[in-house]
Amino acid sequence: MAEFQEVSKQSGLHPKPAGLVLQYGTAGFRTNAKDLDHVMFRMGLLATLRSKKTKATIGVMVTASHNPEEDNGVKLVDPMGEMVTPTWEGYATQLANAEQEDLLTALKDVIEKEDINMSQEANVHFYQTFSIINSRHSSASLSQAVLDGVSALGGKSKDYGLVTTPQLHYMVCCQNTQGKYGEATVEGYYKKLCQAFIQLTKNASNCTDDQKHLTVDGANGIGALKVREMESHLKKELHISLFNDGSKGKLNHQCGADFVKVQQKAPTGIEMNPGERCCSYDGDADRIIYYYSDSKGQFHLLDGDKIATLISTFLKELLTQAGLDLQIAVVQTAYANGSSTRYLEDTMKVIVRCTKTGVKHLHHAAQEFDIGVYFEANGHGTVLFSKAAQEKIQQLAENTGTDDERKRAALLLQNTVNVINQVSDRRVIDTTDAERRAVSPDGLQEAIDGLVKKYRQARSFVRPSGTEDVVRVYAEAETQESADDLAHEVSLAVYRLAGGVGGEPKPLH
Numbered sequence: 001m002a003e004f005q006e007v008s009k010q011s012g013l014h015p016k017p018a019g020l021v022l023q024y025g026t027a028g029f030r031t032n033a034k035d036l037d038h039v040m041f042r043m044g045l046l047a048t049l050r051s052k053k054t055k056a057t058i059g060v061m062v063t064a065s066h067n068p069e070e071d072n073g074v075k076l077v078d079p080m081g082e083m084v085t086p087t088w089e090g091y092a093t094q095l096a097n098a099e100q101e102d103l104l105t106a107l108k109d110v111i112e113k114e115d116i117n118m119s120q121e122a123n124v125h126f127y128q129t130f131s132i133i134n135s136r137h138s139s140a141s142l143s144q145a146v147l148d149g150v151s152a153l154g155g156k157s158k159d160y161g162l163v164t165t166p167q168l169h170y171m172v173c174c175q176n177t178q179g180k181y182g183e184a185t186v187e188g189y190y191k192k193l194c195q196a197f198i199q200l201t202k203n204a205s206n207c208t209d210d211q212k213h214l215t216v217d218g219a220n221g222i223g224a225l226k227v228r229e230m231e232s233h234l235k236k237e238l239h240i241s242l243f244n245d246g247s248k249g250k251l252n253h254q255c256g257a258d259f260v261k262v263q264q265k266a267p268t269g270i271e272m273n274p275g276e277r278c279c280s281y282d283g284d285a286d287r288i289i290y291y292y293s294d295s296k297g298q299f300h301l302l303d304g305d306k307i308a309t310l311i312s313t314f315l316k317e318l319l320t321q322a323g324l325d326l327q328i329a330v331v332q333t334a335y336a337n338g339s340s341t342r343y344l345e346d347t348m349k350v351i352v353r354c355t356k357t358g359v360k361h362l363h364h365a366a367q368e369f370d371i372g373v374y375f376e377a378n379g380h381g382t383v384l385f386s387k388a389a390q391e392k393i394q395q396l397a398e399n400t401g402t403d404d405e406r407k408r409a410a411l412l413l414q415n416t417v418n419v420i421n422q423v424s425d426r427r428v429i430d431t432t433d434a435e436r437r438a439v440s441p442d443g444l445q446e447a448i449d450g451l452v453k454k455y456r457q458a459r460s461f462v463r464p465s466g467t468e469d470v471v472r473v474y475a476e477a478e479t480q481e482s483a484d485d486l487a488h489e490v491s492l493a494v495y496r497l498a499g500g501v502g503g504e505p506k507p508l509h
Helices: 002-011 037-054 086-097 100-114 139-152 165-176 186-203 222-234 256-263 304-322 338-347 359-366 387-398 404-419 444-452 480-497
Strands: 029-032 057-062 071-077 123-128 156-162 213-217 239-243 278-281 288-293 299-302 328-333 351-355 371-375 381-385 430-432 437-440 459-464 471-476
Touching (some): 002 037, 057 139, 071 165, 165 186, 186 404, 222 239, 304 371, 304 381, 359 371, 444 459, 444 480, 471 480
Parallel strands (some): 057 123, 213 239, 213 278, 328 371
Antiparallel strands (some): 029 071, 278 288, 288 299, 459 471
């Protein structure tokens, strides 16, 4: 077939380093940019096949999110703005790791397994995200490699340029719903979300001028640029002070959501006034955390666990006021703070579901409820409203016989639906029980159990990262000092039992 000849020809321009093995994870492929040229070309091929299979537009994002500037990455987005299915994640890994002479065989294997009609038209919409001034210099050449892959299989592509990851998911969904979800442009994104936000705040009680101010850390990434573009749509209903906007400083260096969460302090360039609301994005603006300092200068973090708790509390109160019998649940991972779980279940009487780490697992579980709330501690998350829930909310809001209190609550719920964008080798360690227990290597879980017993109200888990070649360690205890000490001791156990590289982990403080 002519397309395979073109693939073979183009593939020679994007050769795979012999023996290199990569894994498509929750965040797609992510590693040092020098190792990604062949991966990008092959993901262009895969996106084209996925488009032919689904008869829909597929999105491709070039991004490395919170990773250092020398890294880059790529991920595919399915027709409704969701992450690509697990089966196709496997195909991505298969294609990326096929040696140069085996690429056509691997490609034909996917085509045969999925019974793909190669004459079907394919559309791939292409997006990039990186910092504004100090950009990932690799992105231009890697982006071209993706486009080469699309064209090699006869696919059509449209380059949307620089957008945030949430904007990518939004626009792919808009494109495949023929505009029912919204206008498939960056401007359409701003209009939909900002109009809903303005209506939401108008219906909120006691919204003072100081509550309209927000300090934003843009992580020297794409989110800073897009906040600047969005400001005019907010019509002074939100006053933004933007820092780490890309004019100086490196992408994600001493700033951004990951830095603030790990270091438990404000990013470089921000001096917090007592009670002032601050937030940080990550590099591609698909994670957000909030924080503030109290009157004594003490730093307080509102991570994903607290955001999920606040949102679910807000929504449950509105459902009660509206008199709507809708099932709301918070989906967490084993790494959620235990206190948040107890508060949600015991005090708020909200259903809590525990699942594996990773947005794809959280998202799937959240879809089982009328309203599903999920936020990982690192700030990844959203709220999902089922179609039935949206219809009930809309009917109540439009019913002329609805009394004022119920109508106000219904309108707040309706605007909340619109303001939320609903679309969202380390493997030596294996886990079970929603990643709360380590199965391998031998002895690791026993070592963790022994360390946990040394501290009051303690828990600890480990898991392979879905985005980097590292192992994540979670520790929880009665005091911050105890939690830090437990985290260090567990890190040492992982290092010694799982074949750690480099120097031994150092204490946090």
